[in-house]
Amino acid sequence: MRLPRWFSFVFPLCALAVHGAEYRSTTPRVDSVAPGIWRIHFGNPELFTPTHFRSAPMDTAGLEKMPFSRPMPLDQAQISCRISDRGCSVLLPMTPGESIYGLGLNTELFDMTQTAKGQTGRRLFLKPTDSPENDLGESHAPVPFFVSSDGYGIFVDTARFASFYTGDVTPVGRGSKTMLVDVPAAKGLDVYVFAGPTMLDAVERYNLFSGGGVVPPLWGLGVQYRGYGKFGADESLALAAHLRAERIPCDVWGVEPGWQSASYSCSFVWDTSRFPDPHGFLAKMRDMGYRLNFWEHAFTSPSSPMYRELQPWSGNYLVWGGLVPDFATPQARTIFLRQNDVSLFNRQVEAVKLDECDYQPESPTPWSFPLATAFPSGLDGEQMHSLFGVLYQQTMLEPYREKGLRTWGLVRNSQALAAPLPYVLYSDSYDHRSYVRGLVNEGFGGLLWTPEVRDAASIEDLYRRIETVVFSSDAVINSWFIKNPAWDQVDRDKNNRGELMPERETVTDTVRKLLQLRMSFIPYLYTAFNEYHSTGKPPIRALVLDWPDDPNVREIDDEFMFGDSVLVAPMFAGQSSRNVYLPAGDWFDFWTHAKFGGGTTVEVTNGITQIPLFVRSGTLLPLAEPVEHIKPDTCFNITVNIVGNKPGDFTLYEDDGTTSDYAQGGQNQIQLHANGASHSVLGSGDYHGPPRFKITAWKQF
Numbered sequence: 001m002r003l004p005r006w007f008s009f010v011f012p013l014c015a016l017a018v019h020g021a022e023y024r025s026t027t028p029r030v031d032s033v034a035p036g037i038w039r040i041h042f043g044n045p046e047l048f049t050p051t052h053f054r055s056a057p058m059d060t061a062g063l064e065k066m067p068f069s070r071p072m073p074l075d076q077a078q079i080s081c082r083i084s085d086r087g088c089s090v091l092l093p094m095t096p097g098e099s100i101y102g103l104g105l106n107t108e109l110f111d112m113t114q115t116a117k118g119q120t121g122r123r124l125f126l127k128p129t130d131s132p133e134n135d136l137g138e139s140h141a142p143v144p145f146f147v148s149s150d151g152y153g154i155f156v157d158t159a160r161f162a163s164f165y166t167g168d169v170t171p172v173g174r175g176s177k178t179m180l181v182d183v184p185a186a187k188g189l190d191v192y193v194f195a196g197p198t199m200l201d202a203v204e205r206y207n208l209f210s211g212g213g214v215v216p217p218l219w220g221l222g223v224q225y226r227g228y229g230k231f232g233a234d235e236s237l238a239l240a241a242h243l244r245a246e247r248i249p250c251d252v253w254g255v256e257p258g259w260q261s262a263s264y265s266c267s268f269v270w271d272t273s274r275f276p277d278p279h280g281f282l283a284k285m286r287d288m289g290y291r292l293n294f295w296e297h298a299f300t301s302p303s304s305p306m307y308r309e310l311q312p313w314s315g316n317y318l319v320w321g322g323l324v325p326d327f328a329t330p331q332a333r334t335i336f337l338r339q340n341d342v343s344l345f346n347r348q349v350e351a352v353k354l355d356e357c358d359y360q361p362e363s364p365t366p367w368s369f370p371l372a373t374a375f376p377s378g379l380d381g382e383q384m385h386s387l388f389g390v391l392y393q394q395t396m397l398e399p400y401r402e403k404g405l406r407t408w409g410l411v412r413n414s415q416a417l418a419a420p421l422p423y424v425l426y427s428d429s430y431d432h433r434s435y436v437r438g439l440v441n442e443g444f445g446g447l448l449w450t451p452e453v454r455d456a457a458s459i460e461d462l463y464r465r466i467e468t469v470v471f472s473s474d475a476v477i478n479s480w481f482i483k484n485p486a487w488d489q490v491d492r493d494k495n496n497r498g499e500l501m502p503e504r505e506t507v508t509d510t511v512r513k514l515l516q517l518r519m520s521f522i523p524y525l526y527t528a529f530n531e532y533h534s535t536g537k538p539p540i541r542a543l544v545l546d547w548p549d550d551p552n553v554r555e556i557d558d559e560f561m562f563g564d565s566v567l568v569a570p571m572f573a574g575q576s577s578r579n580v581y582l583p584a585g586d587w588f589d590f591w592t593h594a595k596f597g598g599g600t601t602v603e604v605t606n607g608i609t610q611i612p613l614f615v616r617s618g619t620l621l622p623l624a625e626p627v628e629h630i631k632p633d634t635c636f637n638i639t640v641n642i643v644g645n646k647p648g649d650f651t652l653y654e655d656d657g658t659t660s661d662y663a664q665g666g667q668n669q670i671q672l673h674a675n676g677a678s679h680s681v682l683g684s685g686d687y688h689g690p691p692r693f694k695i696t697a698w699k700q701f
Contacts, residue, residue, distance in 0.1 A: 043188025265322025
């Protein structure tokens with residue numbers, strides 16, 4: 001069935017001549033979609049594509065505010081398309097020294113033109129996987145959007161498992177470097193081009209084309225702790241109380257599969273042997289100040305009350321004996337949400353974790369549905385695998401949108417145009433360096449990522465992992481397979497036997513301080529997300545987006561910008577030092593306040609309890625007095641740090657932190673200004689609730 005679309009596409013732009021079973025395009029015609037965005041239309045594109053299932057309309061107003069005076073950045077004469085029985089392929093021009101970034105949440109790759117052997121050009125195969133640490137391009141969020149070091153972006157509107165050849169194939173009669181995009185099954189494509197003049201401009205345009213970046217609830221930027229998967233109500237309440245007694249900052253409590261009477265596949269019914277009084281459990285957790293996030297996956301058990309009604313609106317293959325709902329149909333969404341309303345949403349559960357919505361394509365025993373699966377909407381198994389995570393997110397977001405509330409969930413699969421969705425990607429893999437690379441890459445494609453912390457190989461490894469997660473979109477401590485927090489015992493077996501470390505008090509104190517660091521950055525991070533919403537600028541991003549003309553940052557995949565002012569350079573267990581490259585401008589060490597000139601590499605020897613951080617000179621850095629959790633009336637006491645001379649202004653965004661009123665103007669913008677010894681705070685807007693920010697001090701950094 002055809003769902004509503006935000007766009008009506010024009011008829012094919014290229015004239016096609018028949019050559020046997022193959023069609024060859026002539027010079028394509030290009031249409032302007034918005035300032036700095038063009039659409040190239042080839043043949044007859046498939047109906048079910050990412051744009052068909054948009055999560056939000058294009059932010060036309062935001063795009064019109066972006067300065068633009070550049071023609072379409074690609075030479076139209078060098079763009080061609082071939083359509084055959086096997087699918088559709090598009091050739092795009094490349095320049096000799098061009099680098100390509102993006103194509104989804106890659107945790108193994110960075111510059112997509114580089115290979116391990118130092119060669120230029122590789123093939124990326126965009127399909128979802130639960131094992132992303134490979135060099136194929138597979139990931140938890142394969143996104144057919146890339147950005148070029150030449151200052152433009154390309155989005156190929158397809159849900160197929162497309163291959164991108166980044167300069168390693170040369171067509172006959174064409175000696176120049178090319179990008180080949182090969183899409184199976186399709187008999188046409190819409191290709192969107194996003195102008196710069198810089199890579200960051202192109203990324204911002206793509207995010208505004210997607211609908212603008214998400215603004216999380218204020219509490220979502222706190223710390224999330226996920227308890228042991230087999231715990232019932234009593235054990236969960238006792239552990240939650242323990243964290244409060246230890247003064248561990250925590251806003252969100254995650255409840256893992258044990259809350260359901262059946263999981264793998266899911267019943268979406270409370271297990272009353274473990275949770276005899278769900279209402280009482282939720283009330284007691286809220287009395288301690290916790291927001292609740294509940295685990296589930298979409299595969300629906302025969303024991304679920306909705307099974308029979310959902311069956312006609314599901315795929316024709318089972319997973320773990322459960323139905324695969326066709327979230328492309330309103331019927332499946334309605335039935336699925338009705339049961340989730342009974343169990344979760346009508347109980348005011350604030351968020352959900354959407355697990356197992358990715359794929360396991362290379363396994364000899366794949367657990368998910370086969371590509372041959374047929375769905376009532378008309379999607380086939382390949383298309384559904386690409387879109388399943390996005391459709392699942394959209395479905396579970398509906399109850400919050402209807403109530404005018406914000407949520408901040410977790411998800412294990414996403415795809416294109418996801419910037420407006422309030423879900424953060426995570427993985428069952430656990431390589432720390434790959435997790436950092438995910439943080440660096442997320443900003444290229446409208447995605448969010450948490451390098452969540454589980455157990456650790458050592459106390460040092462625990463510290464280093466927590467230091468990294470503190471500077472991510474969602475600071476998740478996921479203890480689903482250990483009974484006690486990792487700071488009580490890092491060894492998994494000893495932890496579950498109740499053998500706690502003798503040094504646990506010291507470790508707990510250090511962890512507390514690290515998580516307090518996260519809480520102090522919340523107002524600053526909230527500003528970064530609000531600007532993500534209005535301008536499309538990613539809150540966490542690779543250095544190459546901010547310094548595209550600096551050749552030294554082209555391959556840096558272990559440093560990233562956190563907001564506009566803070567450069568983060570994580571360290572890993574076993575490292576006594578590391579080199580940190582500082583781009584142009586002056587920088588200050590966050591911990592020592594030592595000043596460094598830009599364009600240089602410095603060796604840092606931060607101890608195991610400090611992550612290397614550098615603050616850009618000429619900025620105002622608002623840091624809050626840490627709170628243990630964010631209440632509806634929490635007001636952050638903020639010290640404004642004046643970093644360097646002649647700092648630019650900084651804007652704090654103040655609203656209720658929980659509803660969507662901010663999007664309708666219910667928000668204040670508090671401008672911080674410093675000029676020598678003169679400081680000012682100017683506010684404007686229509687938020688009239690409890691104050692969220694109070695400037696208590698100004699100091700020179």
